[in-house]
Amino acid sequence: MLTIQAKLIFQSTEDKREVLDIMRRWSSCARFAYNRLLEGKSRNELKRELQWIFNLNSRYVDDAIMKAKSVLESCKERGENPSKVIFGGRSLFENLKKRHINGKAYKKLQQEWQERRKGNLYSRGDKSKKGNLNTRIDIDENGAVLRINVGERKYAYARIQAGWKKGKSREELLEAISTCGEAYSVELKLKNGKVYAYFTIEENFPEVVVTKENGVIGIDVNAYPNHIAWVEADGNGQLVSYGKIPMPELTSGSSDKREYYRWQYVHEVVGLAEEKGKALAIERLDIRDKGKRGDFSGRKSRRIRHGFSYKSLLDKVKILAQRKGIQVIEVNPAYTSVIGMLKYAPQYMISKDVAAAYVIARRGLGLKEQIPEGYMAILKELDADELEELKEHVKRTVKNKQLKKRQLKEIDEAIKLIKSLGSEPGEALIPLDGTSVNACSESYKLWRVLKVAVVTPLSPGKVLRDISVLKGVLHSGQVGRPG
Missing domain, CATH: 3.30.420.140 (YqgF/RNase H-like domain)
Incomplete structure (x- = not known):
């Protein structure tokens, strides 16, 4: 999908007022539709009812229901409670409830909350209508203009201030979108009192030739x-x-x-x-x-x-x-x-x-990434007691609290992994001789243990920067242990 963001400059105050009003009604329609979907109502049941309640045409209402349905499905996929969704954003809502925020800071939060909650409008494209019927891009001698349907045969107009994208004029891309005959979607959002438009069209990519x-x-x-x-x-x-x-x-x-x-x-x-x-x-x-x-x-x-x-x-x-x-x-x-x-x-x-x-x-x-023999020799000789000694050494010597916490956590995980593999860790590790895209998560355990067994003793308390010291370990299978 190709998305182009632009700011809308309205040709009259009345046009902007009309657009803000339909954005408010559409946002209310989407919230209302969401709550009715929670109650089990279908799209067909809602469509005619919402047109009358919010004074929107059938296309706007259908898009509002679609958006509400996508929010509901997304919420279920994440395992969250759909009835606790807050339109406008939960974090903003929680901030508004804090009593220590007041004055200008509170007013700014309140404005942002209202804009997120009420300042939205989405219009899907339709190829049979040559792009988009409710929000259409027109091109004149002065550039791109967005024509917005605000009522029965009534339109508001706004100049599209597009700027640049990827080395090309965004207005050139908008012109190409408006004339290609493909469906394009338009989403309007209110931010800091200004209306921004997001134009989206599906790209048709060429056949893959470089494999x-x-x-x-x-x-x-x-x-x-x-x-x-x-x-x-x-x-x-x-x-x-x-x-x-x-x-x-x-x-x-x-x-x-x-x-x-x-x-x-x-x-x-x-x-x-x-x-x-x-x-x-x-x-x-x-x-x-x-x-x-x-x-x-x-x-x-x-x-x-x-x-x-x-x-x-x-x-x-x-x-x-x-x-x-x-x-x-x-x-x-x-x-x-x-x-x-x-x-x-x-x-x-x-x-x-x-x-x-x-x-x-x-x-x-x-x-696949097979573990070199030198490293496998280290894993064969490694036991939990040795890592316990390394853990105590890190506790005594490492001064950086954050790094110490990370290294201790890695050592604890390595100890658990070795214990889970049995009393003979080397024998248990040998069959898992590689890590690949298709390998299960078990194979990654070798590299987790190996990092602790090799890198931490060589560089406790600091990041290992001189990688050349690993060359000898790689071939000899011997690594220095802290005293």
Whole structure:
């Protein structure tokens, strides 16, 4: 789906008043429909009734029922109580109930609450009506105009202030949408007294011509420092080349500026795949806590990751690659950094981020990651008592409270895993000799235990930065233990 955001500039005060009024009625209709759906009423039962109550045409009412139904289904999928849904946002509602907020701050919250609750309008597209009947884009000599149906044969008009998107004028894209004859949906939202429009149309992507048969380029996106690590692998999974794309502009600046630069970096990534004729392998977007993969945590890291927008970047990679006919493979993100750091970083003397990108590339090809013999020798000799000693050492020596807490948690998890595998951990671990896209979660336990057994003793109380020390461990199967 292609979505374009724009601000509406009304040609008259009366037009804006009419639009705000129909947004208020439509929002009330959607809330009313939601409550009736909870009572078990059907769409057909509601449609005629709501037209009369809210003085809306059948298309607007049908769209309101559809939105209400989608909220209800989404709530059920998340396992939440549908009767406790708050239109306008629960967090805002809870803030408004706090007694210590008053004055201008309270009025601002109240305005935002009212706008979210009452300032909405959604109109689905219809190809048989050449786009959208209730909210139609018209093009004149001065640019794009949105014609909004506010009553029986009555329309309000607003100039579309679109700006730029992906190096093209948004008005050019809106013109293309309005003339292509395809259905496009329009959603209006009220923010700070201004009305914004979101135009959405389904894109028809070309046939995929660049596939993983010739190999893939795996990418690992990192929030601190801001960069994309990439690795080129051939069809057999062998390392061909690698590099990094720094992204300093994503740490500051306006949201529009960061959005512009995200597209620039995405064009660089997809251009790389296009040049080398290889598919792209990326992490699946349901990863929940990207922050734990890096060296930083806390308020500063959260701020960096928020402005960085990991998901937005990968979404753009998928969209642009599909437009170029390049295959995009999404892989399980679990333990890509750990496997990369332990196995490939010392083997090829590359950074942890590049090594993680290599693991992603290999997963994109469906290859397994077998544990090297040196590491397997460590696992064979490892027992819970040894990890208990390591735990006590961390308690005594590590000063950083946050890092100590994380390391102790990892050690406790490793101890539980070893105990769950029986009295002979080495024998129990041997059959689980790899981690792959198709492997069950049990196989990841090896890497969790291995990280604790190898990395923590070498670098208690600090992040391991000198990966070269792992090279000897990788081949010898011996790791220094804390005294």
